[in-house]
Amino acid sequence: MNEYPKIAVIGGGSWATAIVKMLSENLTEIAWYMRNESALEEIKVNYHNPNYLSSVEFDVDQLRLTNDINKAISYADYVIFAIPSAFLSQEMTNLHVSLEGKVIVSAIKGIIPETSLIVGEHFHQTYNVPYENIAVLTGPCHAEEVALERLSYLTIACQTEEYAKVISNCVSSHYIKAKTTDDIIGTEYAAVLKNIYAVACGIAHGLGYGDNFQALLMSNAIREMKKFIKKVHRMKRNINNSAYLGDLLVTGYSLFSRNRMFGNMIGKGYTVKSAQMEMNMIAEGYYATKSAYELNKQYGAKTPIINAVYEILYNGKDPKKVFRKLTEKLD
Ligand SMILES: NC(=O)c1ccc[n+]([C@@H]2O[C@H](COP(=O)([O-])OP(=O)(O)OC[C@H]3O[C@@H](n4cnc5c(N)ncnc54)[C@H](O)[C@@H]3O)[C@@H](O)[C@H]2O)c1
Numbered sequence: 615m616n617e618y619p620k621i622a623v624i625g626g627g628s629w630a631t632a633i634v635k636m637l638s639e640n641l642t643e644i645a646w647y648m649r650n651e652s653a654l655e656e657i658k659v660n661y662h663n664p665n666y667l668s669s670v671e672f673d674v675d676q677l678r679l680t681n682d683i684n685k686a687i688s689y690a691d692y693v694i695f696a697i698p699s700a701f702l703s704q705e706m707t708n709l710h711v712s713l714e715g716k717v718i719v720s721a722i723k724g725i726i727p728e729t730s731l732i733v734g735e736h737f738h739q740t741y742n743v744p745y746e747n748i749a750v751l752t753g754p755c756h757a758e759e760v761a762l763e764r765l766s767y768l769t770i771a772c773q774t775e776e777y778a779k780v781i782s783n784c785v786s787s788h789y790i791k792a793k794t795t796d797d798i799i800g801t802e803y804a805a806v807l808k809n810i811y812a813v814a815c816g817i818a819h820g821l822g823y824g825d826n827f828q829a830l831l832m833s834n835a836i837r838e839m840k841k842f843i844k845k846v847h848r849m850k851r852n853i854n855n856s857a858y859l860g861d862l863l864v865t866g867y868s869l870f871s872r873n874r875m876f877g878n879m880i881g882k883g884y885t886v887k888s889a890q891m892e893m894n895m896i897a898e899g900y901y902a903t904k905s906a907y908e909l910n911k912q913y914g915a916k917t918p919i920i921n922a923v924y925e926i927l928y929n930g931k932d933p934k935k936v937f938r939k940l941t942e943k944l945d
Pocket residue numbers: 625626627628629630649650666696697698699701704705721722723724755756757758894895896897898
């Protein structure tokens with residue numbers, strides 16, 4: 615494959631829009647699939663995605679815009695998926711072309727509800743994509759800061775180093791630095807779990823806990839994450855690296871965080887439904903909480919924070935009471 619290969623981005627939300635922006639710094643052509651036809655037309659005419667990161671201006675001559683997922687995937691050697699995990703299976707029912715030989719890149723930070731698998735495992739088991747052709751684009755990075763060209767660090771995980779380097783070259787620019795790793799499982803689980811911890815941070819904030827408690831919560835969260843990932847996939851990894859701890863911190867502390875925002879509303883007394891309706895964006899942590907909780911039944915990692923968030927979101931327990939109990943389990 616060439617140094618700058620053919621890439622397709624699947625999704626029309628904030629993260630897909632940010633990824634297309636990163637790629638457009640290097641590639642002369644990018645295929646971009648989104649299901650929303652009127653958004654596509656708006657990009658063609660006004661050069662902006664009207665719904666997400668609308669300040670970003672695109673050169674449409676660089677874009678092969680389509681609302682046919684098959685066209686985008688047929689074109690590409692590398693396919694970057696950036697739609698929320700809850701909608702991936704539905705989107706893939708429209709797929710009629712083969713994924714054979716393509717590098718599948720997950721930029722999704724979630725578990726596929728239908729299979730309870732992280733995205734790479736889902737593509738491996740459901741679509742027979744070999745692990746060598748699966749990559750993960752992750753790291754502490756908010757789409758909104760990409761739009762502002764604020765310096766951000768990504769991690770590209772892939773067992774085939776050559777593919778990781780190609781993706782890393784394609785997204786790097788004066789505001790993006792990317793490093794590579796072969797931990798395709800651990801980086802994905804970290805991205806899933808940090809969303810749940812960010813929901814917990816938001817709930818705590820909504821309940822009136824302060825910065826001191828948040829620091830304690832984060833300190834417990836990274837230890838809980840380490841234990842969970844170790845049970846699921848044992849390998850030598852440094853949990854303090856930016857793809858694990860870094861991502862947890864940005865999501866837990868940033869005001870841009872969808873998951874923290876969602877949690878904050880829950881802490882303030884919103885129901886799950888009303889909090890979701892209030893946001894134009896998806897908080898992956900809501901779905902991840904159920905999947906991680908269920909998954910952990912087979913692993914038995916000690917996860918008091920995940921359990922507390924699960925009790926609140928799925929068993930309708932009072933956040934105040936659940937957090938009071940949780941505070942007794944943290945140190
Ligand atoms: N936003 C970020 O900063 C960021 C950073 C890293 C990773 N991610 C990950 O990227 C993925 C996409 O998140 P996002 O932030 O771009 O989402 P978003 O909340 O900005 O946008 C929601 C997206 O979901 C789509 N959608 C809504 N309902 C749908 C349905 N019924 N069927 C199909 N699609 C539907 C919308 O069209 C839109 O593309 C998530 O897994 C997220 O964790 C996001």
